[in-house]
């Protein structure tokens with residue numbers, strides 16, 4: 001088994017090739033991925049097969065997730081000594097090689113076994129041979145638990161395998177063991193993974209899968225895309241890559257953008273004939289916040305509650321703004337860490353004194369060791385001498401400080417003291433202010449530019465969002481960034497995090513100015 005950097009680089013390369021493989025370009029065949037996409041939405045399946053160029057390309061963070069999934073799949077092969085890997089496409093070659101390996105009783109397991117039945121192509125993560133000549137179907141997921149879509153995933157593979165003549169004795173999901181804690185040395189892969197028997201659930205889904213395959217075969221061959229209105233189904237179980245294409249012509253007050261809208265309520269509003277928020281009449285029951293959004297959309301006037309003044313009292317004098325960046329890799333990088341544990345690696349602080357002067361401080365770990373302790377110590381050194389309140393935007397920083405205090409007992413007192421000073425601005429905004437340009441979202445990236453038109457997020461480098469920061473730092477920590485590119489990537493990380501805390505300073509100032517405008521109903 002190669003080192004983590006080699007494995008990661010190989011996994012990334014495979015993930016990129018996967019995007020170019022027949023599952024991702026227009027081809028009139030079905031695959032496991034396409035059937036699962038079609039189960040989510042027949043239009044998504046049709047577009048994948050016929051108009052894939054309309055998809056939004058995956059960003060760096062999504063590519064990192066694909067690569068992590070590939071790496072986890074490869075690491076699971078360590079559970080099957082003597083297994084043989086089937087080469088990558090063309091599919092017909094892989095099917096032939098799989099047949100040869102199936103016929104060779106000395107082969108204990110086949111990795112990426114290739115099959116085709118009724119026009120559905122699959123690659124099986126692991127086909128485990130039993131002494132009685134039957135086989136175990138094993139699907140590997142970078143997940144801590146079994147999800148409904150995993151059962152369908154296994155059921156599609158079971159359908160194809162049995163159709164292709166393979167005697168499937170059992171089906172299992174091999175997933176990440178959430179209780180495994182990495183030790184000081186290399187990961188123990190037999191402990192890292194856990195197995196769940198899924199035979200009963202898969203058998204239950206088989207009739208549905210048979211029907212799905214028949215339906216999807218028809219959808220793929222149709223001349224035109226099925227007519228499907230975008231909605232909550234586009235995000236579950238996965239965000240659809242055609243979202244931008246399908247929603248590009250929607251009005252700014254599309255009802256989908258009502259905050260905290262449940263799928264059921266969205267369906268009811270649609271069935272009642274409403275497509276725009278402004279069209280929803282008074283007699284239709286909405287939550288308080290949805291009613292506020294509708295009223296602002298109708299009037300075009302910003303909502304400011306009478307309670308905003310009191311809510312902003314913590315920021316009357318000097319205050320800080322704080323933002324963490326963190327990563328949660330499936331494969332833990334450091335001793336004492338579990339899969340998907342959140343690891344803060346960066347913070348940014350802005351301090352605004354009583355006269356309006358703003359000072360910036362920041363920390364970004366080197367990437368060569370567990371960053372948590374040094375991140376805590378540097379944060380304490382900056383914040384402990386002050387008693388000024390600390391603005392954050394969401395409960396994330398407070399939760400992380402609590403976890404860090406539990407992890408580093410000797411730092412618990414100052415970390416908890418910092419946590420007690422946090423003031424979350426997100427609920428202040430969502431309760432007391434709504435501007436039409438929020439577009440139904442209270443994300444700081446929507447709220448700040450709406451209230452501070454001169455503030456923007458353009459000009460940032462490679463790192464444009466939190467998930468991108470996580471992906472970028474993981475690449476540094478894994479040694480995947482060329483030495484000559486590290487300084488630029490670190491500068492982009494620092495710029496991104498600093499922009500968020502500066503945004504919070506500007507946002508609080510804008511909120512204070514709204515209060516000074518006086519009564520509710522300001523434009």
Ligand code: SF4
Nearest residue numbers: 041044234240243246
């Ligand atoms: S965005 Fe929604 S409606 Fe459009 S193809 Fe994807 S899932 Fe279907």
